[in-house]
Amino acid sequence: MRPPRNRLAVAAALVAFLLALALPAFVSGYGIRILNLALISAIAVIGLNFAFGYAGLITLAQAGFVGCGAYLTAILSTTAGLPPLLSIPLAVVGTTAIGAAVGLPMLRLKGHYLALATLGFNVSFVIVATNWKSVMGGTDGISGIPSFAVPGFAFATDHRYYYVLWLALALATGIAWRIRYSHIGLAMIAVRDDEIATGAASVGVTRIKVQAFSLSAAYAGLAGALFAHMTNFVAPDDFALSHSIIYLAMLIIGGEGSILGAIAGAVIVTFMPELMRDLGQAYMIIFGSLMLLILIFLPKGLLSLAAMAARRIGISGR
Amino acid sequence: MSQQLIQLIVSGLAVGAVYALVGLAFIMVNEATGVVNFATGQMVAIGCFLSVTTGIQMGLPLAAAYPLALAGMALFGMVFYAVVFRPLQDRPVVTVIIGTVMIGIVIQNSALITWGSVPFRPRSPFGRQVVDVFGAAISAHALFVIAVSFLMIGLLYAFIYRTTIGARMRAVAQDRDAARLMGIGVDRMFVLTWVIAGLLTGTAGLLVGPMWFADVNMGDPIALKAFAAIIIGGFSSVPGAIVGGILVGLAEMLGAAYVSSAYKDGLVFLVMILFLLVRPQGIFGERIGQRA
Numbered sequence: 001m002r003p004p005r006n007r008l009a010v011a012a013a014l015v016a017f018l019l020a021l022a023l024p025a026f027v028s029g030y031g032i033r034i035l036n037l038a039l040i041s042a043i044a045v046i047g048l049n050f051a052f053g054y055a056g057l058i059t060l061a062q063a064g065f066v067g068c069g070a071y072l073t074a075i076l077s078t079t080a081g082l083p084p085l086l087s088i089p090l091a092v093v094g095t096t097a098i099g100a101a102v103g104l105p106m107l108r109l110k111g112h113y114l115a116l117a118t119l120g121f122n123v124s125f126v127i128v129a130t131n132w133k134s135v136m137g138g139t140d141g142i143s144g145i146p147s148f149a150v151p152g153f154a155f156a157t158d159h160r161y162y163y164v165l166w167l168a169l170a171l172a173t174g175i176a177w178r179i180r181y182s183h184i185g186l187a188m189i190a191v192r193d194d195e196i197a198t199g200a201a202s203v204g205v206t207r208i209k210v211q212a213f214s215l216s217a218a219y220a221g222l223a224g225a226l227f228a229h230m231t232n233f234v235a236p237d238d239f240a241l242s243h244s245i246i247y248l249a250m251l252i253i254g255g256e257g258s259i260l261g262a263i264a265g266a267v268i269v270t271f272m273p274e275l276m277r278d279l280g281q282a283y284m285i286i287f288g289s290l291m292l293l294i295l296i297f298l299p300k301g302l303l304s305l306a307a308m309a310a311r312r313i314g315i316s317g318r
Numbered sequence: 319m320s321q322q323l324i325q326l327i328v329s330g331l332a333v334g335a336v337y338a339l340v341g342l343a344f345i346m347v348n349e350a351t352g353v354v355n356f357a358t359g360q361m362v363a364i365g366c367f368l369s370v371t372t373g374i375q376m377g378l379p380l381a382a383a384y385p386l387a388l389a390g391m392a393l394f395g396m397v398f399y400a401v402v403f404r405p406l407q408d409r410p411v412v413t414v415i416i417g418t419v420m421i422g423i424v425i426q427n428s429a430l431i432t433w434g435s436v437p438f439r440p441r442s443p444f445g446r447q448v449v450d451v452f453g454a455a456i457s458a459h460a461l462f463v464i465a466v467s468f469l470m471i472g473l474l475y476a477f478i479y480r481t482t483i484g485a486r487m488r489a490v491a492q493d494r495d496a497a498r499l500m501g502i503g504v505d506r507m508f509v510l511t512w513v514i515a516g517l518l519t520g521t522a523g524l525l526v527g528p529m530w531f532a533d534v535n536m537g538d539p540i541a542l543k544a545f546a547a548i549i550i551g552g553f554s555s556v557p558g559a560i561v562g563g564i565l566v567g568l569a570e571m572l573g574a575a576y577v578s579s580a581y582k583d584g585l586v587f588l589v590m591i592l593f594l595l596v597r598p599q600g601i602f603g604e605r606i607g608q609r610a
Contacts, residue, residue, distance in 0.1 A: 052412075056412075058411070058412050058415060105595045106591075106594070106595070108595075109594060109598065111354075111411045112354040112411060112415055113549075113553075113594060113598065115354075115415055116545050116549060116590075116594070117590075117591055117594045117595075119542070119545075120546070120587040120590050120591045120594075121591070123542060123583070123587055124584050124587045124588065124591075127580075127581065127583055127584040127587070128584065130580075131578075131580040131581060131584075241538075245416075245419055245423075248416060249416070249420070252416060281427065281430060281431050282427075282431065283427075284423055284424075284426075284427040285423075285424050285427045285428055285431075287423070288420040288421065288422075288423035288424035288427070289420075289424055291416075291420040291423075292402075292417055292420045292421065292424070295406075295409075295413050295416060295417050295420070296405045296406070296409075296417075299409075299413065
């Protein structure tokens with residue numbers, strides 16, 4: 001049996017996506033860069049939603065996987081000289097493989113043990129990226145990464161690249177939606193809700209967990225690769241543990257276990273520093289406190305507010 | 319033994335003793351209250367900066383500055399109990415982890431605003447004094463760190479295993495509801511646990527200040543090593559935290575000198591991940607990798 005889909009949410013998402021096509025016309029140079037970063041983060045957070053939102057795996061490694069994607073495409077497109085059209089998919093495949101290889105042994109751990117192990121992975125990634133100068137460039141990173149281009153057209157400006165990112169996010173969202181309502185998506189949620197019962201129902205719990213983790217890594221790899229071809233430069237700082245925490249914060253703010261929540265959270269948290277710029281140094285204090293308040297009072301995220309409001313005014317989405 | 323090796327071992331022991339204190343703070347809180355405190359590192363930083371305030375900014379002699387800073391940390395523990403622990407108590411482990419991470423961000427940035435981004439160099443009670451140990455010149459502060467850490471650990475042991483309040487705390491850690499039925503003030507024990515965590519991390523902060531710098535970002539690297547230490551030692555084991563801390567400290571110092579200074583931290587995390595995968599119960603301790 002298929003669970004009912006929320007038609008209202010689908011309609012709202014479609015409208016939002018179509019409206020977003022017109023956005024670059026109204027946004028200036030710096031704003032479009034932030035917007036692009038929001039779209040990239042959204043892809044990484046949709047990925048995180050598989051591992052954390054659906055399968056319930058607490059992972060603090062998402063920024064590390066974003067870094068894997070970014071560095072893979074950086075190396076492939078500079079040293080190996082591949083065009084981005086080829087290096088991005090290769091980076092995604094590579095990151096997925098790394099995700100599976102890391103996940104296979106680690107996913108036997110639970111709760112905060114898994115959190116600590118994945119944290120160790122993220123910290124180790126930054127250490128390796130900082131010190132493996134010959135391949136990953138050390139603290140200087142890798143520069144001279146070509147902008148995204150298809151034969152005959154280069155997406156060299158942020159305004160042009162926005163449409164590439166828009167398309168990537170639309171595809172990523174569509175695929176995530178399909179997976180969510182497939183038997184794999186349902187199995188992930190079953191594993192989160194009751195691992196023992198799910199195992200007793202002949203579902204391979206470990207296999208589902210590794211699938212969720214690898215999918216999460218694949219999305220992170222895509223986000224990282226797209227990031228590298230926007231900034232034309234990668235350095236270890238962009239993939240530090242603190243970014244993994246931000247990705248998790250995005251998912252929780254938006255609403256864990258929801259694809260639209262993941263996108264909303266990524267956009268809100270990316271723009272938050274811009275909105276609170278006047279606060280200066282106090283910004284992170286406000287940010288941390290806000291997150292804590294949301295955790296305590298709105299454990300289902302901001303999207304649950306929208307759902308509540310919709311119910312209040314009597315729209316039934318089902 | 320060469321002079322260098324002795325120096326490395328002593329400084330490894332000193333750093334390891336600090337990791338052991340931080341690891342113990344983490345374990346105490348986790349055992350008694352079930353909270354995985356990802357803000358432990360920031361508590362160390364606050365302890366260090368309180369000693370900066372009392373010892374440098376107020377100019378008190380260290381004999382007054384240290385107790386005052388520790389009193390401040392005990393108070394900090396109580397505030398942490400009221401503001402963070404109470405609302406997060408009995409929430410899913412994910413909520414607690416992310417909640418304490420967020421509190422860590424709040425603490426770290428409050429420290430940044432309070433003390434600024436320029437690091438301080440707290441003085442040691444022994445200044446730059448050097449002691450001769452087996453023909454090697456050893457900083458007196460390193461020996462002081464080792465002595466104070468083990469004194470703290472000894473006091474903690476005596477408190478937990480030799481006093482009635484310690485017995486009550488152990489009862490709460492074993493079975494909260496049964497302890498409550500026996501008439502133990504469970505909430506009071508929780509407050510006490512957070513105060514002890516404040517004192518342990520505060521001591522760690524006082525001790526590391528003169529070894530490194532007092533920097534507002536110092537918390538996370540120390541906490542990460544302490545995590546590694548307790549995983550290597552055994553997550554819920556007190557001797558495990560001590561042995562794990564010292565192993566991590568020694569590995570860090572000896573690894574930096576003889577293997578690779580760039581990858582010394584990577585080495586520690588590699589060992590930690592290997593332990594998680596191969597021997598999740600650590601050197602001591604129960605089999606815990608599966609416990610959520």
